[in-house]
Amino acid sequence: MAVINLNTPLCKQDRRGLKAGDHVRISGTIYTARDAAHKRMIEGLEKGIPLPVDFTDEIIYYMGPCPAKPGEIIGSAGPTTSGRMDIYTPELLENGLGGMIGKGNRSERVINSMMGHDGVYFGCVGGAGALLQSCIKSVEILAYEDLGTEAIRKLEVENFPAIVVIDTMGNNLYETERKKFAYHI
Amino acid sequence: MGKIIHTQTIIDTVAEMCINANTFLSDDMLRGIQIAESNEESENGKEIFETMLKNFDMAGKKGIPICQDTGMVVMFVSFGQDLNIEGGSLEEALQAGVAKGYKDGYLRKSVVLDPFNRENTNDNTPAVIHYQVVPGDGLKIKVLPKGFGSENTSALKMLRPSDGMPGVIKFVVDTVEIGSPNACAPIVVGVGVGGTMEKAALLAKEALTRPLGDHHPKNHIESLEEYLLEACNALGIGPMGLGGSNTVLGVNVEVFPTHIAGLPVAVNISCYVNRHIEREL
Numbered sequence: 001m002a003v004i005n006l007n008t009p010l011c012k013q014d015r016r017g018l019k020a021g022d023h024v025r026i027s028g029t030i031y032t033a034r035d036a037a038h039k040r041m042i043e044g045l046e047k048g049i050p051l052p053v054d055f056t057d058e059i060i061y062y063m064g065p066c067p068a069k070p071g072e073i074i075g076s077a078g079p080t081t082s083g084r085m086d087i088y089t090p091e092l093l094e095n096g097l098g099g100m101i102g103k104g105n106r107s108e109r110v111i112n113s114m115m116g117h118d119g120v121y122f123g124c125v126g127g128a129g130a131l132l133q134s135c136i137k138s139v140e141i142l143a144y145e146d147l148g149t150e151a152i153r154k155l156e157v158e159n160f161p162a163i164v165v166i167d168t169m170g171n172n173l174y175e176t177e178r179k180k181f182a183y184h185i
Numbered sequence: 186m187g188k189i190i191h192t193q194t195i196i197d198t199v200a201e202m203c204i205n206a207n208t209f210l211s212d213d214m215l216r217g218i219q220i221a222e223s224n225e226e227s228e229n230g231k232e233i234f235e236t237m238l239k240n241f242d243m244a245g246k247k248g249i250p251i252c253q254d255t256g257m258v259v260m261f262v263s264f265g266q267d268l269n270i271e272g273g274s275l276e277e278a279l280q281a282g283v284a285k286g287y288k289d290g291y292l293r294k295s296v297v298l299d300p301f302n303r304e305n306t307n308d309n310t311p312a313v314i315h316y317q318v319v320p321g322d323g324l325k326i327k328v329l330p331k332g333f334g335s336e337n338t339s340a341l342k343m344l345r346p347s348d349g350m351p352g353v354i355k356f357v358v359d360t361v362e363i364g365s366p367n368a369c370a371p372i373v374v375g376v377g378v379g380g381t382m383e384k385a386a387l388l389a390k391e392a393l394t395r396p397l398g399d400h401h402p403k404n405h406i407e408s409l410e411e412y413l414l415e416a417c418n419a420l421g422i423g424p425m426g427l428g429g430s431n432t433v434l435g436v437n438v439e440v441f442p443t444h445i446a447g448l449p450v451a452v453n454i455s456c457y458v459n460r461h462i463e464r465e466l
Contacts, residue, residue, distance in 0.1 A: 021229075023232075034186040036303070045346070063253065064253065064295075065253050065292065066249065066250050066253045066255060066291055066292060067291045067292075067293070068291065069209045069247075069248070069249060069291045072247075072249070072369070075249055075250065075253065075291055075293070076244070076249050076250040076252060076253040076255075076293075077253055078252055078253050078254075079339070080253075080254065080334065081334045083367055089305070094270055103334070103367070103369065103425060104334075104366055104367035104426065105366050105367065105426065108461050119216070123425065123427065125233050125236045125237060125240070125425060125453055126252075126369035126425060126456065127237065127240065127251060127252040127369050127456055127458055128236055128237065128239075128240040128252075129240070129244070129249075129250055129251060129252045129253040129254075130240050130243040130244035130249050130250070130251060131236065131239055131240040131243050133247075133249065134243065134257055141455060148294070148305055149293055149295075149308075163229065163235070163427065165427070173229075173427050173428070174366055174426050174427070176364065176428075177229065177421075177423065177428025177429075178420065178422050178423060178426070178428045179421065179422040179428075180227075180421065181226060181227060181421030181423055181428050181429050181430055182419060182420055183419050183421070183422030184419065185416055185419045
């Protein structure tokens with residue numbers, strides 16, 4: 001299977017070139033944020049507090065890691081379910097966010113917003129926490145340290161494996177692929 | 186006078202069980218995933234299975250959790266009525282074991298103290314513990330570190346007796362159809378039918394501890410398990426929801442007597458790791 005190597009940040013043109021079903025390896029900086037960090041970011045925006053990171057053309061990885069064992073920089077680090085962030089995502093896309101990495105389906109509202117802002121959604125294998133940990137080369141807590149595992153982290157990753165699940169045109173593997181394998185009993 | 190067990194033994198055992206279950210895949214799940222990999226028709230699915238197997242290997246070698254969601258701990262404890270616990274309370278020992286395991290094993294602390302205020306307890310306690318008092322002086326502990334990607338896709342419904350088996354089948358398949366793309370498919374499905382509302386939920390949870398591939402001893406329930414497995418896999422949802430022949434690795438159904446007016450059914454979903462471990466002291 002052909003694999004596309006991507007380096008972050010991903011400009012709109014790069015994102016438009018990706019098609020649902022593409023297998024990619026992501027290298028460069030990505031940012032973690034999950035439930036509590038999203039809530040705080042969006043509530044902040046409503047109060048006029050700027051986002052803690054300029055997400056223009058950047059990628060958010062929905063992930064809260066395990067603590068690092070001695071000698072490691074981070075613990076297991078697989079994706080969490082993206083759908084819980086759906087309520088917050090369009091506002092981040094409006095603020096320039098280029099892509100997201102997670103697992104599971106997205107709402108129609110998020111997909112419409114992705115199409116409007118050339119957003120791309122990558123899926124990676126849920127539960128593959130040990131394998132994905134090995135792609136992470138450095139970790140820095142950028143914001144919301146009090147949230148512990150849910151703090152916003154800046155990660156440098158190398159060859160992080162993912163699949164384009166929903167592309168900038170709204171093509172969605174969750175819709176298209178299962179039809180090929182479904183049957184009546 | 187029955188056997189005596191010191192609380193420190195319980196603490197150490199539970200801590201070891203938490204670390205072990207999060208780091209190593211159980212033999213029954215490994216077999217199930219290997220079988221699924223060998224018959225998977227989807228190219229994405231095959232690659233996903235390969236990634237899963239590589240990940241198990243790496244977790245074991247590095248001694249780190251298979252998945253970063255090391256769960257909220259659920260325990261089923263069978264307590265022999267002649268057993269004596271020395272050194273403190275059983276409940277405190279079980280909870281202390283969880284706290285020790287999650288600290289010593291560098292497991293993620295995912296429990297918040299209040300569902301609204303949501304402040305982390307920082308030691309992954311409290312665990313949810315279900316006790317059963319049994320004859321004898323044994324102590325059997327089952328530990329399930331339950332991840333919430335799959336837990337969130339679980340559901341319960343109070344059906345009518347007239348809904349019968351077709352109603353149960355429809356509810357299970359509908360729940361799997363909605364939930365499995367988010368639940369880290371191929372999933373394991375625990376189903377509880379009968380009892381009361383909370384009994385059905387408990388049966389569904391404990392059904393997840395039954396080794397994959399084992400069936401219910403009653404013929405009509407075993408047939409139901411086999412039918413549900415085929416019906417769920419016919420959905421085509423596949424590994425991680427990206428299409429394929431393996432949406433579900435196994436369906437374990439437990440039943441219990443119920444009221445003349447009711448047919449409670451609960452569906453508890455677990456990811457493909459389905460962490461479960463058992464020890465007898």
